Amino acid sequence: MMYKARVEVGLRSGHSDPEGETTARSLIELGYCVKSVAVSKIYLIILEADSEEEAKTNLEDMCRRLLANPTKDHYTFQVETAK
Template identity: 55%
Template sequence: MKYCVKIEVSLKPGHTDPEGNTTQRLLKELGYNVDSVSVSKIYNVQIESQNSREAKIKAEEMAKRLLANPTKDNYTIKVEEQK
């Protein structure tokens, strides 16, 4: 079966987020009263897998081995069956 796994990688609390801070400043300059902005990244990965449990385990491995830096990043994983 084909699955689409969405791996969202975001900065752990306490790390500065320059892109988020700049975006907040620009939105304020445009007149929006924005309290804070943080930016995270989603990797949409299409994989072939036996079932959704196996797809999730693979995605966890990918996050740990390549996509997320354990020193500074958190990640969350969602698995969707491919339409």
């Protein structure tokens, strides 16, 4: 079965987010009333697995091994059957 996953990886609070800070500064310079910007990443993954359970186990594993840095990132994901 093919599954479609949406994995969101962002910084845990307290970790500095230079990209977000630079974006906020640029938006303020452009004249917008911006208080803060935080940047996260979305991975849209098409994967094959025997069951949704297996897809979730593999995704959890991918997050821990490659997609997220366990020291500074948090992650969440949703899985659905791919059409």
